[in-house]
Amino acid sequence: MKYTRLLVIAGAFIALLSSGCSDRGTNVPTASGRSSWTVWPEFNHVFVPNPLDAVPDTNPSQLLMQIRNPAGLLEMAAYIPHPNYVPMAEKYRNKPLPLLVLLAPQDGDKWFYFDHGLNEIAYDLISQGVIRPMIIVTVGNEKVFGGAFYGNSIPAGHMDDIMGDKLVNQLIDSLRFVATWADVDTLHGIGGIGMGAYGAYRALLKHPGVYQSISVSDGPLDFDGSTGSGGLISLIPRVFAEQGLMIASTWDYVANKFDTSRVWPLSRMFVGGALAFSPHDTEMTISVTIASNQRRLYIVGRQQLPYSTTLVSNLLLGQDIGGPIASADVQFGFHLPFNQYMAVDVPTWSRWMANNLDSLLIQAGSSALDDVSMWFGTSAEAEYGYHDMTLSWINTLRAAGHDPTVLEYSGTASHPAAGSTYTYNLIREMLIFHSNAFGE
Amino acid sequence: MMCVFDKGDIRMGILRISARVTLAIALISASTLAAGFENTGVGVQARGMGGAFRAVANDWTAAYYNPAGLAYITDNQWGVETAFLHYRDELVPDYKYGGLDSVTGFYNGLSIYNKHRVLTNPTGGFVGKLPVLGESVLGFSIYQPFDQNIGWNLYQPPRAYNDSLSAPDVQYGVNLDVVAFQLTAAREIKPDKMAVGIGIQLLRADLVYHDLKFRSSPMTITPYTDVPYNHIPEFVKTDGNGWGVGFRFGLMYKFNEKMNFGFTAALPFNVTVKGDARLDFIMPQIRSVRSKQTDPNSVTYLFASGRNVSLSRDFEAKLKLPASFGVGLAYRVTDKFLVALDGEYTLWSSFDGLKFSLTGGKGLTGAANDPSVRSFFTADISNEVEWKNTLKAALGSRYDINSTLTLLAGLSVDQGVNPDKTGFVPQFMDTGTKLGINGGLLLHFQTWDLGLGGSVISNPDLTVGRTYESDGSLQGFPGLYKATVFETAFSVAHRF
Numbered sequence: 001m002k003y004t005r006l007l008v009i010a011g012a013f014i015a016l017l018s019s020g021c022s023d024r025g026t027n028v029p030t031a032s033g034r035s036s037w038t039v040w041p042e043f044n045h046v047f048v049p050n051p052l053d054a055v056p057d058t059n060p061s062q063l064l065m066q067i068r069n070p071a072g073l074l075e076m077a078a079y080i081p082h083p084n085y086v087p088m089a090e091k092y093r094n095k096p097l098p099l100l101v102l103l104a105p106q107d108g109d110k111w112f113y114f115d116h117g118l119n120e121i122a123y124d125l126i127s128q129g130v131i132r133p134m135i136i137v138t139v140g141n142e143k144v145f146g147g148a149f150y151g152n153s154i155p156a157g158h159m160d161d162i163m164g165d166k167l168v169n170q171l172i173d174s175l176r177f178v179a180t181w182a183d184v185d186t187l188h189g190i191g192g193i194g195m196g197a198y199g200a201y202r203a204l205l206k207h208p209g210v211y212q213s214i215s216v217s218d219g220p221l222d223f224d225g226s227t228g229s230g231g232l233i234s235l236i237p238r239v240f241a242e243q244g245l246m247i248a249s250t251w252d253y254v255a256n257k258f259d260t261s262r263v264w265p266l267s268r269m270f271v272g273g274a275l276a277f278s279p280h281d282t283e284m285t286i287s288v289t290i291a292s293n294q295r296r297l298y299i300v301g302r303q304q305l306p307y308s309t310t311l312v313s314n315l316l317l318g319q320d321i322g323g324p325i326a327s328a329d330v331q332f333g334f335h336l337p338f339n340q341y342m343a344v345d346v347p348t349w350s351r352w353m354a355n356n357l358d359s360l361l362i363q364a365g366s367s368a369l370d371d372v373s374m375w376f377g378t379s380a381e382a383e384y385g386y387h388d389m390t391l392s393w394i395n396t397l398r399a400a401g402h403d404p405t406v407l408e409y410s411g412t413a414s415h416p417a418a419g420s421t422y423t424y425n426l427i428r429e430m431l432i433f434h435s436n437a438f439g440e
Numbered sequence: 441m442m443c444v445f446d447k448g449d450i451r452m453g454i455l456r457i458s459a460r461v462t463l464a465i466a467l468i469s470a471s472t473l474a475a476g477f478e479n480t481g482v483g484v485q486a487r488g489m490g491g492a493f494r495a496v497a498n499d500w501t502a503a504y505y506n507p508a509g510l511a512y513i514t515d516n517q518w519g520v521e522t523a524f525l526h527y528r529d530e531l532v533p534d535y536k537y538g539g540l541d542s543v544t545g546f547y548n549g550l551s552i553y554n555k556h557r558v559l560t561n562p563t564g565g566f567v568g569k570l571p572v573l574g575e576s577v578l579g580f581s582i583y584q585p586f587d588q589n590i591g592w593n594l595y596q597p598p599r600a601y602n603d604s605l606s607a608p609d610v611q612y613g614v615n616l617d618v619v620a621f622q623l624t625a626a627r628e629i630k631p632d633k634m635a636v637g638i639g640i641q642l643l644r645a646d647l648v649y650h651d652l653k654f655r656s657s658p659m660t661i662t663p664y665t666d667v668p669y670n671h672i673p674e675f676v677k678t679d680g681n682g683w684g685v686g687f688r689f690g691l692m693y694k695f696n697e698k699m700n701f702g703f704t705a706a707l708p709f710n711v712t713v714k715g716d717a718r719l720d721f722i723m724p725q726i727r728s729v730r731s732k733q734t735d736p737n738s739v740t741y742l743f744a745s746g747r748n749v750s751l752s753r754d755f756e757a758k759l760k761l762p763a764s765f766g767v768g769l770a771y772r773v774t775d776k777f778l779v780a781l782d783g784e785y786t787l788w789s790s791f792d793g794l795k796f797s798l799t800g801g802k803g804l805t806g807a808a809n810d811p812s813v814r815s816f817f818t819a820d821i822s823n824e825v826e827w828k829n830t831l832k833a834a835l836g837s838r839y840d841i842n843s844t845l846t847l848l849a850g851l852s853v854d855q856g857v858n859p860d861k862t863g864f865v866p867q868f869m870d871t872g873t874k875l876g877i878n879g880g881l882l883l884h885f886q887t888w889d890l891g892l893g894g895s896v897i898s899n900p901d902l903t904v905g906r907t908y909e910s911d912g913s914l915q916g917f918p919g920l921y922k923a924t925v926f927e928t929a930f931s932v933a934h935r936f
Contacts, residue, residue, distance in 0.1 A: 021526040021926060023556040028593045029547065034603045037727060114728035115663040117600025124599045379540075411539035414656075414912025415670065424600060424667045425540040 035123035036085035039114060040178055043076035043137060045170055047162045063157035065284065067144040067275070067332070074162060075140040077110045078171075079122055080179050087127040091440075098134045098187035098438040099171060100431075101211075103203075105194030105219070105420070106147040106269060110140035116423040122431060131435035135184065137171055141195060145260070145268045149220070150199030151276025151355065154284050155332045163199070164207025189213035189434040193423060194386070195269075197221060198357070201393075205360040208368035213437035215430040217377035218386035220269075221393035223356045231389050232273075232352075236338045239266045248340040255312050258336070266384070270336055271312075278351045280304045280311055280333030310335040310345045358396050366400045373437040374404035377426050379417035381410055405433065475830045475854045476762070476788050476870055477588035477616060482563050483521050484891025484931040488880025489836025490850020492780040494702035494768025496838075497692065499889075499933060500565035503581040503624045506702045506768070507637025508690035510577040510626035513567050519933030520564040521891070525925060527590050529554040529869050532920040535594075537671065538908060544671075545598045545607075554869075555591035555610065579624040579639075585686075585708070586618035586761060592866050594917075595652060601668040602725040602746045608675050612917070613650035614867040618643055618711070618761065620686065632694060639688035644681065645711040645759050649794060649867070651676040651823060655721075656911055658816040659743050669724035669743075671913075676821045678755050678796060680715015684708065686761070702768040708761035717755040717798060721817065723747050742807040751803040751817060755796045762787045776840040784832040788857045793824035823865065827857035836878070844884055848893065852876035856899075863916040864904045869923040871902035880929070891931035899923035 047062045061072025083093050104112040118136065125131040141147035148156035150163065172184045190211040192200035197219030204211050225231030240246070242264040245257055260271055285301035305311075313333035337352050339345045353359060361368070374397065378390045397404055407429060411417035483501030486493035493501070497509025500519040530553055535546035565581030572578070591613035596606065621644070626637030654671040657664050664670070686708035693701040725746025733741040742749075766784035773779060798821065808817055836850035856872035858864055880893025901922050907915040 021524065021558045021928075024528075024553055026553050026555060026593055027551055029550070031596055031606060032599075035599055039728075111728040111732070115726055116666060117598075117668065119727070120598075120600035120603060377540075409540040412537060412908060412912050414908070414910065415537070415539060415667070417539060419666070420662050421666050421670075422540045423663075425543075428543070 032127065035120050036082075037119060038080055038082055038085050039119055040078040040080055043078045043171075043174060044073045045076065045174070046072045047074055047166060047170070049158070049161065062161055065154045066142060066157040067155055069143070069157070075110045077114065077138050078175070079119055079136040080175070080182065081122065081126055081133040082179070082181065086123055086133065088133050089129055092133050096183040096185035098132070098185040098189065098434075099168065100134050100136045100189040100191065100434050101167065102136060102138045103150060103190070103192035103196030103199040104139060104141040105192070105196045106141060106265065106272070108141050108196065109143070110138050112140070113138045113427060116420065116427060118427055121424070121427050125428065125431055131431050132438060132440070134435065134438065135175060135182070142272060145272040145275065146265070147195045147269070148272040148276040149195055149355070150202055151273075153276050153279045154281050155279050155334070156276040159199070160202070160206050163203035164210045168210055185438070187212060187438045189215070189437060191215040191430050191434070192219070193217045193420070193426065194219045201357050202360060204372065205357065205364040205368055208364055212371065213373040213434050215375040215433050217426050218379060218382035218390050220384070220386065220389055221357055222389040222396070223352055225385060225388050226392035226395070231385060231392075232337075233344055234385055235266055236342055236344070239270055240342055242267050247342055251309055251340045254340045258312050260312070269384075271334065273352060274334035274336050275332070277355045278335040278337065278348045280313065280335060304333070305335060307347065310337070310339060310348050312336060357393055361396065361400065369397070369400070369402055373433070374402060375430065375433040376404055376406045377409065377429060378406065379409050379411065381417040383418045475786065475832060475874065476791065476827065476857045477586050477868060478786065479561070479584050479587045480525070480876070480895070480897065480925065480927060482583045483519070484880050484893040484929050485838070485848060485882060487523070487895055487927065487929055488848025488850060488878055488893040489780060489838060490834040490852040490876055490878040491832070492768060492782040492834035492836030492850055494704055494766050494782050495692070495700040495770035496768075496778070496780050497690070497702060500567045500579065500581060502637070503565055503579050503622050503639055503688070504583055504585070506690035506692060506704050507624045507639045507688055508626050508635040508692035508702070510567055510579050510624055510637050511628050511635035511692065513577060515935040516568040517933055517935045518564070518566045519931060520562065521929055521931035523561040523927055523929040525559040525561055525927050526557070527554055527869065528924045528926060529590065530922040531592065531594065531866055533594055534906065534918045534920070535914065536906065537912060537914070538906065543598045543668070545595050545601065547594060552592065552594055555593070555613070557589065557591070559589050561587060574627070576625045576627040581622050581624065583620055583622070584617060585620050585706070586616065588614050588616045588868065590614060590867065590869060591650065594866070595673070597673065597722055598668050602722050604725055604746050605722050605748055607673070607722070608650070608677070608720070610650045611652040611675060612866045615646070615648040617646045622688065624688075626690070634694070635692045637690045641686035641688065641708070643684040643686050643708060643711055645684065645713055646681045647678065647713050647715070647757070647759070649676070649678045651821065651867070653821060654913055655816060655819060656913070657743065658813050659740070663726060663729065664724070664743055669726060672724065673722050675720040675722070676717065678715060678717045678757070680713045680755060680757070682711045682713040682759070684711030698772045700770040702770070704766045706764045708763065711759040711761065712756060713759050714754070714756050717753045717796065717821070719751040719753065719817070719821070721749040723749060737806055739807045739810050739813055749803070749808050749817065751801055753798045753801045755798050757794050757796045760791050762790050777837065779835070779837045782834040786830050786832070788827040789829050791825070791827055793822065795822040795824060796820070824863070825858070826862050828859060830855040830857055846882040846884070848878070848880040848882065850876070850878035852878065861902065861904050861916070864902070865917050866921070869899065869921065871921045871923050872900040874899050887935045889931070889933040889935075891929070891933070893929045895927045897925040897927070
């Protein structure tokens with residue numbers, strides 16, 4: 001009896017020891033290893049007008065006159081998930097891939113989204129089955145001034161013609177060449193951040209039916225803001241402050257002092273907008289000749305805005321238009337949308353407002369956005385009043401009967417949600433949104 | 441009229457009072473303070489009684505519990521004990537920088553367990569009446585008054601941050617052993633009434649400390665300033681040791697044949713720990729940015745390179761061990777049954793964390809040594825804490841079933857050192873007022889005593905919320921903490 005009792009007690013201790021000391025592991029997820037870099041870096045393309053001229057060599061690129069872009073390239077890179085390098089669900093193998101086009105914000109090149117982890121985020125989400133595999137093409141913004149709103153003008157380039165079917169068809173052709181294993185789906189999405197957000201909606205409204213989903217984050221989506229006197233208008237005093245300008249009695253003072261060579265973000269934004277929406281040159285005729293195998297381009301005719309008010313003509317960098325061989329150096333003028341009193345200049349501003357999204361929506365008709373899935377990421381901490389402009393555009397869409405998904409977010413005291421601080425997180429949200437919009 | 445109580449009523453009364461006192465202390469503890477990295481006990485008998493041993497102290501472990509107890513040990517004896525400890529902890533990280541929820545790399549929302557280890561904690565001692573110091577009883581013992589050993593794997597860099605390098609297997613952890621080599625002398629100053637004892641300790645501290653710090657990127661341009669590149673992980677591992685001294689003082693007072701009172705004071709002095717610090721920075725890997733950089737030795741390349749920048753430095757840290765005071769009461773209810781009650785107050789507020797002083801350094805070369813970023817790589821790695829003093833209460837009993845078998849049982853309640861959760865980190869899993877349940881048995885064979893004991897110490901679940909510093913870093917480590925300690929101890933003692 002005594003030994004039985006002892007055995008029971010000893011057994012209890014051993015049970016306690018074994019249950020309390022068993023190895024249960026750490027429950028740490030298995031590391032999934034390095035992601036493949038499945039990026040095609042040179043997806044650049046020279047777009048030309050339709051129909052093609054009889055002699056292609058003489059056919060000027062639609063971006064030929066874009067400032068300091070003598071080759072007329074639209075710079076692009078592409079994320080192409082190869083099934084051998086990106087783990088993906090079996091159901092997506094050998095299935096056409098949807099196409100997503102992402103437009104860079106101001107000062108963003110074609111690497112902007114990759115700089116913020118696009119390749120790795122896509123790898124992660126696809127391999128985890130969170131999103132379906134998709135081809136993602138990133139488009140760089142205009143380089144000299146950081147961006148020209150993906151607008152449509154001689155110095156900004158004829159982006160309106162490019163950003164619809166022409167772009168998609170070109171991408172499909174290129175993808176057939178570089179990714180013979182993949183087929184491009186008829187599902188297309190577009191997205192952008194900041195100025196890229198404006199460019200994405202502009203493309204959508206100019207080319208209804210090309211894109212079925214759009215995701216954007218804070219940008220100049222309503223030029224005059226929710227009040228009609230906010231938006232970009234409220235930034236005009238800050239442009240003066242950037243430039244060290246005072247209210248003057250004559251425009252010449254502003255025109256002579258306005259410095260386009262400095263890295264002033266607001267000044268550059270307004271210059272980019274002016275090149276897109278209120279350039280001095282409204283039409284241009286070019287003569288192309290080939291002599292000694294050298295292509296020469298000559299401007300043989302220019303139509304320009306008749307008024308000189310708000311014109312900045314003598315500070316802008318010149319333009320080489322000779323293709324590989326510089327043959328001419330042209331100065332482009334542009335009209336800023338404000339006068340020397342820091343107030344809106346109505347004739348110029350009206351040209352800007354003609355490019356405002358609500359104007360483009362009216363031109364396109366509300367049905368242009370029917371069946372388009374829309375997503376917004378917006379933060380009250382966004383710079384340049386973009387939050388108000390974004391909310392104003394969202395309200396316009398809702399008034400037109402659309403129901404976009406809106407993600408309101410904020411940053412932290414040390415890392416406010418301004419600039420591209422949270423682009424990494426936004427990319428995740430945007431990819432998930434588009435994947436859901438593309439469906440199975 | 442004369443009141444008459446029989447012995448059974450008295451025993452039950454003592455037990456009821458003891459239970460109420462313990463409960464009251466537990467309730468007070470729960471609403472107030474905690475117990476750092478103090479060892480859970482020494483010896484099977486004391487452990488089995490929940491540590492309520494100050495007023496008992498009748499074996500070689502008296503050197504730890506009450507040096508005065510040695511004065512009443514009539515035989516020479518030696519004893520050894522090995523305790524097997526298993527920290528069975530769990531952490532559900534909630535480590536987010538705020539704003540638009542980020543993928544920080546922490547295993548947020550997952551229950552992560554600490555690294556599995558069954559730790560052995562050997563101790564031993566000798567007690568003897570030597571022909572020196574007159575009637576004094578002398579003892580020599582080796583034990584660990586402080587011990588902490590835990591390791592966590594909680595983080596892997598987000599894929600977009602760097603998927604070429606892996607984080608170390610242990611990112612948060614500590615292995616701290618403070619071993620006391622104690623020479624003890626005790627003697628009666630009032631025969632059969634009062635004794636005092638004093639122990640002089642040589643303390644040896646060994647410290648291996650793992651930490652993960654996030655440094656704000658020193659770069660000022662996008663995308664370096666953007667998520668996820670704006671928080672650069674620095675893996676810290678310090679490995680060093682040092683020597684110090686300490687004292688333990690004890691007093692034992694016998695009210696009568698049945699009731700003892702004990703008082704103790706432990707006064708360890710600071711131990712300066714010196715050793716090597718290894719600092720590993722996993723740099724952001726921004727492939728697209730890196731490809732645009734033309735100078736691989738530039739700072740802008742380094743902060744997009746995805747490289748591991750590794751530094752070796754010398755460190756020195758002061759380990760401010762806490763003093764403690766304790767009282768105990770033991771009552772022999774019958775010849776076979778003894779109950780004891782202990783209280784201990786530990787001055788954990790004197791421990792201010794680990795303040796590392798770094799000197800020297802190897803590995804800071806090339807762009808990492810550029811003046812614009814040098815301070816980034818040499819930033820302070822200290823982990824300071826603001827702990828509170830704690831109270832521990834223990835209720836224990838021993839029952840001699842016969843001359844061969846003694847049963848032990850005990851309960852302990854021990855406050856947490858960090859009741860307001862400030863800067864709570866997973867290296868020190870003191871989540872609050874702990875409840876210890878203890879048991880054991882002693883087998884007596886002639887002059888030999890064999891012991892087997894076990895205990896379970898249950899910590900309360902603790903949720904640490906997110907609090908941000910002005911630079912956006914998180915204070916401590918937010919998450920849900922769960923902790924339990926299992927102990928099993930074996931002992932052998934011989935009287936001669």
